[in-house]
Amino acid sequence: MAEQKAPQPRPEDSAISVNMVSLWYGSFRALFDVNLEVKAGSITALIGPSGCGKSTLLRSVNRINERLGSYVRTTGSIRVHGHDVLADDVELAQLRRQVGMVFQRPNPLPLSIRDNVLFAHRIHRAGERVTRIEEDELLETALRQVLLWDEVKDRLNGPATGLSLEAQQKLCIARLLPVKPKVILMDEPTSALDPEATDALEGLLWELKGEYTILIVTHNMAQARRASEETAFMLLGKMVEHRPTQELFLTPHEQETADYIEGRYG
Amino acid sequence: MPADSGSIAKVDLDHRGRSWYVDKAVGGLVFVGGVSAIVFVMGIFVFISREGFGFVFGTLDIGEFLTSIEWRPTSENNPRYGALALIAGTAAVTGLAMLVAVPFSLGAAIFIAEFATGRTREGLKVLVELLAAIPSVVWGFIGLSIMSPLIIDTFDQPVGVGVLNSGVILGLMAAPIMTTIAEDALKAVPDSYREAAEAMGATRWQVVWQVVLPAGRNGLVAALLLGVGRGFGETMAVLMASGHAINIPTSPFDSVRALTATIAAELGDAPRGSEHYQALFTLGIFLFVITFLINLAADFAVRRGAPRG
The missing domain is CATH 1.20.5 (Single alpha-helices involved in coiled-coils or other helix-helix interfaces)
Incomplete structure (x- = not known):
């Protein structure tokens, strides 16, 4: 089952290359020798029933799951553009600059819209002088890219937490852009949004694709179909099948995949 | 059916x-x-109003109460009820106490809430609560028997009791409760903020400084105000460590007398119902009003902060 039967991109084209990754939460094993190649510049969806390990895998790529402490143990390798991110000498700050993340619930910081968008940039510029004009430019570019500029341009100094959920989630994407990440991880980014906002956010994914590699976890199969080029299906901590989205949904190779997309479980 | x-x-x-x-x-x-x-x-x-109000609105010259430094309630023919020196004493001691307590308590709260994990954290919390439970007379004793000789030796002073001694003692006394409240304030900051900032590559300290402290600001102000309230109201330790001399302090080594200590020391000797007795109750009313206002402000600060969480 851990075998991947699909034609895989060659590893050198991969933005993310997951190789034989296993992960334990204490004594509970959440991932079993998972392999996954994510093509640079593409949108790849991770689907599977609750508890299948898709979020765990996603949260391993920027190592944010290490917040839980030493009780998380990971083996195998995860390469982002060729660099092994699980290595001991990886600087987490640098990794997370390259690999941005959008969460389930929009989580803007309790700061102004402006400070939210510039937060990561200010953290990473390490003493470098940046003028107000340059900051304004970054701010506008980022907000325009997520199609939020017109909505918030008159209240950039207002609190980000006062925005609608849709705008908050867009802002959470916008704040990643000024540091030019290579990869954006999204953990069910629309689960707190209504259908219209979901639609708007999915549209945004297509805008960002190409410039950024997007790996998105979703519990919503329709979303995976609409908003991804490739889909990987996971079950019980194992990678079952990973193929171009249309193929996976139309002609799944594995029985488990077929059962899942037909709604027999999950 | x-x-x-x-x-x-x-x-x-x-x-x-x-x-x-x-x-x-x-x-x-x-x-x-x-x-x-x-x-x-x-x-x-x-x-306290019944005992003090008659005096406040009758005999007492409120202007003199607030501006005169002469506190001579027992004088036979010319009693004076100027509380300025006592207010200054209390304020000086409390001010110094906050200078001592704020760094300690804020540091401890940040460490416990943001950095310590598992047993370290639990152990520290228990210890801090234990510190808060030390009776004030014990602190006063430490002030007299340890701090005082230390000040005399270190700074070559004739006396070791005064603003410095009682301020430090009071600061150490107030720090545990301030730590507990400040830690609660930091804990109340939603974890999603920390996760968001960490996912953007912020270090632990950047998260604390740029996200958690601003988000918990109101609770931290409340912790400070409750510490100030504690400082104003504390009696025994201040009585023992301040020197109890009526004096507007001009140096940290000066002896001072606090409002609370004055009541504690004199009430036993003041005949019930006498002017002296009523004057002491006036001090009580004054303290009551001040601590009430401080608590109100703290409450206000917490409330203002609550909806943002």
């Missing part, structure tokens, strides 16, 4: 079991407990 099932339901509906009475009884009991807080506060206020 069969006819008899209706009659069963009817019987059940007006049956009051034991648990109904227990519920009502406990409800009443808890209500009395809750209301008693109001009754006691009002009662205390009425008591």
Whole structure:
């Protein structure tokens, strides 16, 4: 089952290359020798029933799951553009600059819209002088890219937490852009949004694709179909099948995949 | 539906079991407990006002009370009731205490809430609570027997009791409770903020400094204000470590006398109902009003912060 039967991109084209990754939460094993190649510049969806390990895998790529402490143990390798991110000498700050993340619930910081968008940039510029004009430019570019500029341009100094959920989630994407990440991880980014906002956010994914590699976890199969080029299906901590989205949904190779997309479980 | 099932339901509906009475009884009991807080506060206020108000609005010159440094309540022919030196003493000691307590308590709160994990954290919390439970007379004792000789030796001073001694002692006393409240304030900051900032590559300290402290600002202000309130109200340790000399302090080594210590030291000697006795109650009213305002401000700060969480 851990075998991947699909034609895989060659590893050198991969933005993310997951190789034989296993992960334990204490004594509970959440991932079993998972392999996954994510093509640079593409949108790849991770689907599977609750508890299948898709979020765990996603949260391993920027190592944010290490917040839980030493009780998380990971083996195998995860390469982002060729660099092994699980290595001991990886600087987490640098990794997370390259690999941005959008969460389930929009989580803007309790700061102004402006400070939210510039937060990561200010953290990473390490003493470098940046003028107000340059900051304004970054701010506008980022907000325009997520199609939020017109909505918030008159209240950039207002609190980000006062925005609608849709705008908050867009802002959470916008704040990643000024540091030019290579990869954006999204953990069910629309689960707190209504259908219209979901639609708007999915549209945004297509805008960002190409410039950024997007790996998105979703519990919503329709979303995976609409908003991804490739889909990987996971079950019980194992990678079952990973193929171009249309193929996976139309002609799944594995029985488990077929059962899942037909709604027999999950 | 069969006819008899209706009659069963009817019987059940007006049956009051034991648990109904227990519920009502406990409800009443808890209500009395809750209301008693109001009754006691009002009662205390009425008591100290009854003893002091006649004097405040009669004999006392409020201008003199607030601006004169002459506190000579026992003088036979020319009693003076100037509380300025006492207010200055209390303010100086409390001010220094906050200078000592704020870095300690804020540092401890940040460490416990943001950095320590597992047993370290639990152990520290227990220790901090233990510190908060040390009786103030013990702190006063430490001030007299340890701090005082230390100040005399280190700074080559003739006396070791004064603003410095009592300020440091009071600061150490106030720090544990401030730590606990500040830690609560930091804990109340949603974890999603920390996660968001960390996912953007912020270090632990950047998260604390740029996200958690601003987000918990109101709770931290409340912690500070409660510390100030504690400083104003503390009696025994200040009485022992301040030197108890009526004096507007000009150096940290000066002896001072606090409002609270004055009441504690003099009330026993003041004949009940005398002017002296009433003057001491006036100090009490003054303290009551100040601590009430400080607590109100702290409460306000917390409330203002609550909806943002």
